[in-house]
Amino acid sequence: VSQSRYVATESVQFTYEDHFDSKKVILPGLLLKPDHPPPWNLVLLASNCAGLDDRFWTKIGPDLLKRNFAVIFLDAYTPRGFRSACENQFNYKFVQRIADPKAVISQLRTDNRFRKIALGGHSVGAIVSFLAAFKQSSTYVSSDKTVDYDAFFAVAPSCEISFRESALGNPLLVIVGEKDDWTLPGPCIRSEERRVGKECVST
Numbered sequence: 001v002s003q004s005r006y007v008a009t010e011s012v013q014f015t016y017e018d019h020f021d022s023k024k025v026i027l028p029g030l031l032l033k034p035d036h037p038p039p040w041n042l043v044l045l046a047s048n049c050a051g052l053d054d055r056f057w058t059k060i061g062p063d064l065l066k067r068n069f070a071v072i073f074l075d076a077y078t079p080r081g082f083r084s085a086c087e088n089q090f091n092y093k094f095v096q097r098i099a100d101p102k103a104v105i106s107q108l109r110t111d112n113r114f115r116k117i118a119l120g121g122h123s124v125g126a127i128v129s130f131l132a133a134f135k136q137s138s139t140y141v142s143s144d145k146t147v148d149y150d151a152f153f154a155v156a157p158s159c160e161i162s163f164r165e166s167a168l169g170n171p172l173l174v175i176v177g178e179k180d181d182w183t184l185p186g187p188c189i190r191s192e193e194r195r196v197g198k199e200c201v202s203t
Contacts (some may be wrong), residue, residue: 012072016103018147020095024127025079027100032061032071040070040112044104044149046097046125051077056122056155070114076100085124092124092160094131098140101132101149109147118151123183126157126174133172136163156180159188166195 010031018025025168034040043064047054057073064071076092077083085092101119108117119129131137133152153173176185 013102014107018096020093027079028046028075030073032065034068034070039115040113041116042070042072042114042163043118043120044072044074046074046101046121046128048123048125049084049089051083055181062126089124095140098131098137102138103126105149106147116150117154119149120153122155126154130154130157130159133168134163135167135169136165157188158183159191162191
């Protein structure tokens, strides 16, 4: 991510104990600041498999800034020794996909510059947001289970993997393409049907 394309930026980092690898992990991020003083509403973006080369970031970041949101690009790959998960998405383990955003929100809630905080992403980043939206995800982390994001959005997630309990912590927006042959909409529709207990119609 090139900082030069944005007017006001700040390097941030989040530290927690990664119990899957039994070590402390430091997740770096880049905060993009709106052109007005805080407090701000914030969108935390998890990356797709391309990591720091996530093109979704470069498209949605400026749009969110125009709408007066602050934005954080979160780098979960570099601290773990790889830059991309496109060749092997299991490099970024599902336990870590759940634990990372939960650890980050616990720390973001201590920063009084931020009001409402949403988590979102595309593809692999969408899976991160999709999983984090379920209430049961909090049982898999050691951080404070009472804090959460105010909203979640997932663009082209793979919804095949979910939780036994279908209840959400807060609102989740899932955006899928009917003709997308990579991240099929069917599993996401079935996930919502399971949650609401009735058939859903895609629009």
